[in-house]
Amino acid sequence: MITKSKLLHIIYNCIDELNLQNEPDKQLLKTEETVIFGKASPLDSLGLVNLIVALEDAVNDELNIEIILADERAMSMESSPFKTVSTLADYILLLLQENGNG
Amino acid sequence: MPIDFLINVFEENKDKIAIIWKNESYSYEWLLTRLKYWDKKLNDMHVNVGDVVALIGDFTPDCITMLLSLINRSSIIVPLNSTSKMDYTEKLNISQTEKVVSVDEINEISFEQLNIKANHPFYTELRSINAPGLVLYTSGTSGSPKGAVHNFLKLLNKFKTHRKALKTVNFLMFDHWGGLNTMFHTISNGGTVLGTKDRSPDSICAFIEKHKIELLPASPTFLNLLIISGAYLRYDLSSLQLITYGTEPMPEFILKKLKNKFPTVKLQQTYGLIELGVLRSKSKSDDSLWVKVGGEGFETRVVDEILQIKADSAMLGYLNASSPFTNDGWFITGDQVEIDGEYIKILGRKSELINVGGEKVYPQEVENIILEMDNIKDVTVYGEKNAITGNIVCARVTLKQPEDKKNLASRLKKHCIGKMKGYMIPVKILIVEEMQYNERFKKIRNN
Numbered sequence: 236m237i238t239k240s241k242l243l244h245i246i247y248n249c250i251d252e253l254n255l256q257n258e259p260d261k262q263l264l265k266t267e268e269t270v271i272f273g274k275a276s277p278l279d280s281l282g283l284v285n286l287i288v289a290l291e292d293a294v295n296d297e298l299n300i301e302i303i304l305a306d307e308r309a310m311s312m313e314s315s316p317f318k319t320v321s322t323l324a325d326y327i328l329l330l331l332q333e334n335g336n337g
Numbered sequence: 338m339p340i341d342f343l344i345n346v347f348e349e350n351k352d353k354i355a356i357i358w359k360n361e362s363y364s365y366e367w368l369l370t371r372l373k374y375w376d377k378k379l380n381d382m383h384v385n386v387g388d389v390v391a392l393i394g395d396f397t398p399d400c401i402t403m404l405l406s407l408i409n410r411s412s413i414i415v416p417l418n419s420t421s422k423m424d425y426t427e428k429l430n431i432s433q434t435e436k437v438v439s440v441d442e443i444n445e446i447s448f449e450q451l452n453i454k455a456n457h458p459f460y461t462e463l464r465s466i467n468a469p470g471l472v473l474y475t476s477g478t479s480g481s482p483k484g485a486v487h488n489f490l491k492l493l494n495k496f497k498t499h500r501k502a503l504k505t506v507n508f509l510m511f512d513h514w515g516g517l518n519t520m521f522h523t524i525s526n527g528g529t530v531l532g533t534k535d536r537s538p539d540s541i542c543a544f545i546e547k548h549k550i551e552l553l554p555a556s557p558t559f560l561n562l563l564i565i566s567g568a569y570l571r572y573d574l575s576s577l578q579l580i581t582y583g584t585e586p587m588p589e590f591i592l593k594k595l596k597n598k599f600p601t602v603k604l605q606q607t608y609g610l611i612e613l614g615v616l617r618s619k620s621k622s623d624d625s626l627w628v629k630v631g632g633e634g635f636e637t638r639v640v641d642e643i644l645q646i647k648a649d650s651a652m653l654g655y656l657n658a659s660s661p662f663t664n665d666g667w668f669i670t671g672d673q674v675e676i677d678g679e680y681i682k683i684l685g686r687k688s689e690l691i692n693v694g695g696e697k698v699y700p701q702e703v704e705n706i707i708l709e710m711d712n713i714k715d716v717t718v719y720g721e722k723n724a725i726t727g728n729i730v731c732a733r734v735t736l737k738q739p740e741d742k743k744n745l746a747s748r749l750k751k752h753c754i755g756k757m758k759g760y761m762i763p764v765k766i767l768i769v770e771e772m773q774y775n776e777r778f779k780k781i782r783n784n
Contacts (some may be wrong), residue, residue, distance in 0.1 A: 252743075256750050273566050274539050280562050280694060281759050284725050288764045305724040307590045315565050 237298060237331055242324040243267065245297055249289040250320075257282065267321040283317060294327065302330050339469050339490055340409050342497050343525055344369070350527035356398045357531050357548065359442075363398045365527070368405075371398070375406035382436075382448055384412060387464035389433055389455040389472075391415040393425075394440035396507045396520060396532030403440055408489055413460055413470030415484075418512040431484045431657050432472045433457060442534065459486040459653045472656070473514055475611040482699075484656035485612050491650040492614050495634065496521050502528025503551040503579060506544060508536065508559070515584060515607075518615045519554055538568035549576035554607065556695035557587040558727050560595055565725075569598060583607035584695040585727055586685045587626060596624040608683070612661065612668055613648040627680040637681075644670045644681065691720030691728050693760045698730055703763065706756050707749060712737050718763065732763035735770065742768055 247265040254262045261277040263269055263286075270276040272283050287304045294302050309316050309326065316326035338344075347355070351366040384390060390412045394400030407414050415432045417425060419441065429437070433455035439447045463470045469489040474482040492514075502523050507530055509516035523530050533544050542563070545553065555563075560582060563569050580595065580602055587606065595604055604623040608630045609615030617632025631637055634649035645667040654660050662668055673684040691698040700718040707716045715735040720728040734745065746766045753762040 252747065255747065256754065274568065274571060279537070280558070280726055281764075284723060284729055285764050287725070288729065292765075307588075307724055310561065310565060310724045311590060311594060315567065317565065318567075 237328070239324050239328055242327050243320065245293050246290060246320055246324060249286060249293055252289055253282065253286050256285070265320075267319065267324075269320045271319060271323060272315070272317045287317075290323075290327075298331075300331065300334065302327065302334075304330075338409050339411065339493070340405055342493075343405065344372075346525055346527055353527055354529045355524060356396075356401060357529055358397050361398075367398070368402055368524075371402040372406055372409070375403055376409070379406055379410060384410065384436060386411045386467060387413060387460065389413045389415065389435045389460065389470075391417055391425075391429055391432065391434040391437045392440070393417045393437065394419050395442070395511050395534060396516070396530055397440055397442060397444060399444040399446065400440040400511070401520065401524075401530065403438060403446075407438075408469045408493075411463075411467050411469045413455070413463060413472065413486075414489070415472040416512045416517070418510050427481065428474055428484070431474075431481065433460075433656075457486070457656055459656065462653060463488060473611045474512070481657065483658045485652040486654060486656055487650075487652045493521065494650065495614075496525035499526055502526035504529060504549060504576070505531065505552040505554065506541065506548075506550050507532040508541065508553065508555050509584070514611055514614060515554070515609055518609065538563045538566045539571065542568045542572040542574060545574050545577060546572040551576055551578045552581065553577060553579075554581040554583070556584045557582050557591050558585065558694035558725075561588075561591045561725065564591075564594055564598055574599075577602050579603045579605060581605045581607045583609060585692045586683055588724075588727075589626060592624055592626065610646070610668070610670060612652045613646055614650040616646070616648075621680055626682050627677060628682070629679050630681065638667065639674055639676055639681070640669075642673050642675075644672045644674045644683075646670060689719070691718075691730055693720075693728055693730060694726040696758070696760045698761050703730060703732070703753075703757060703761050706753060707732060707734070707763075710749065710752050712740060712745075721765065726760075729764040730761060731765040731767070733767050733769050736768060740768075742766070 250263045250265050263277065272278060291302055291304055294300060316322050347365040347369050351364065353365055354362045355365045355368045356363040390407055392400065392404055392407065392414055395418065404414065415434055417428060433453055435451055435453055435455050437449040437451065460470065471487040471489045471492065473485050475485055505519055505523055507516060507519050509519060520530055531548055531550065533540065544550065577599065580599065583606065592604065604620065606618055606620045606628045607615060608618050608628065616630045616635050619629045621627040636647040638645050647667050651668060671688055674681040675684060689700055691700065703718040704716050707713060713734060714737050717733045719731055721731050723729040745768065749766055750762055
């Protein structure tokens with residue numbers, strides 16, 4: 236059983252990695268409320284892409300499950316899964332459940 | 338004089354606002370005064386007919402007027418964007434730039450004379466007819482950008498026909514014809530050039546709200562970001578009448594989403610090439626990728642699924658590459674298309690270039706920098722489709738000694754920072770064992 240807190244842990248590790256590459260004024264905080272993409276976020280589109288690809292990789296490495304986070308479906312959702320750390324974790328959980336891994 | 342037709346427009350619109358930059362307004366009368374001022378300054382600086390002058394700047398009032406003054410004295414102009422400093426040397430070299438004029442954001446001007454005499458045959462041709470020139474850079478598969486030389490008069494011709502000037506944000510860049518085309522369209526019709534340095538979704542939306550912008554010309558990637566960032570909800574964008582999209586193929590789902598979010602705004606595909614200029618285009622409908630391209634001075638045909646165009650405003654040729662024209666003068670665009678009657682649908686470019694959010698990445702350029710690193714035997718850089726930026730840059734690496742993937746990825750990204758622009762840095766990094774070329778010793782760049 237994969238829990239949300241496990242996924243948050245994976246996301247935080249990816250944020251750590253990303254923060255190492257980014258300027259001091261572009262650091263993402265490791266909280267559930269952190270805005271990933273939107274007005275209050277320090278990430279630009281490339282930052283977002285880097286985080287998402289790192290996350291797909293990390294889920295594959297740690298859980299041995301292949302997921303695609305940035306696709307037409309995610310982009311077309313009324314409420315973007317990339318809004319906050321929490322919505323992103325929820326979205327991954329949803330994908331895993333749909334694949335029978337939740 | 339080359340810009341007499343523009344001067345007439347300026348005279349007729351003296352009291353109207355020509356440019357808004359950093360919340361300051363500049364009238365057409367100011368433009369006329371400034372043109373005289375630059376004319377004298379350029380005399381003092383001995384900038385002459387046929388000189389190759391790089392103009393580094395953005396859509397600032399002084400940069401725009403400097404550009405017009407340079408056209409008027411029939412110089413050959415190499416516009417460079419002040420935000421992309423890293424490319425300068427190579428572009429200055431390829432264009433044999435003789436003089437550099439930089440106009441920064443606060444309108445500070447600097448001038449530099451370089452120790453070179455430009456003697457390319459295309460320049461000789463322009464000088465022999467006293468025509469102003471324009472050098473624009475396009476993507477090349479050889480790793481270096483290609484310099485396209487234009488007779489500026491031919492590009493300006495179409496602006497002599499008056500059309501409606503909507504209030505337009507000059508979103509596309511100063512060193513690309515898309516951006517210059519928007520600017521010339523605006524000032525040749527007495528409109529207002531609205532430039533902004535910050536091109537993030539929120540600041541563009543704030544800009545649209547503040548200035549009641551009617552036309553937003555942008556790339557599909559930007560329009561996608563506009564929606565997923567939610568920026569369009571935070572501002573009043575009701576002034577928008579038209580959104581145009583170009584520079585990269587538009588994914589169908591982004592277009593449908595746009596139509597859904599902006600039901601009353603007209604959506605129009607544009608099609609232009611650095612080698613030819615911008616064609617007139619008409620989308621079949623707001624949510625259709627089928628488009629009619631052409632207009633006065635352009636003929637189109639499709640050969641082997643690739644679009645070919647014959648244009649009155651075509652460039653003379655590349656400074657540093659062989660002619661891309663057929664013997665009978667058609668330009669082979671490299672764009673693969675489908676045909677339905679008089680409409681075409683652009684499927685994408687048939688080349689190895691990676692288009693990241695409208696920015697072009699030359700794989701070889703990135704590979705060369707990665708190859709500087711320790712423990713790298715070989716590397717292939719290629720693109721992979723991505724729903725956010727259209728494509729992402731990926732690197733397939735062959736190592737000399739085994740190394741942990743995470744370690745390699747972080748080492749590689751760190752190595753690239755500062756040596757290339759952010760969008761060029763590989764996002765996905767894979768380690769492979771085998772060699773990465775085919776029997777002809779050509780790199781296999783597909784994923």
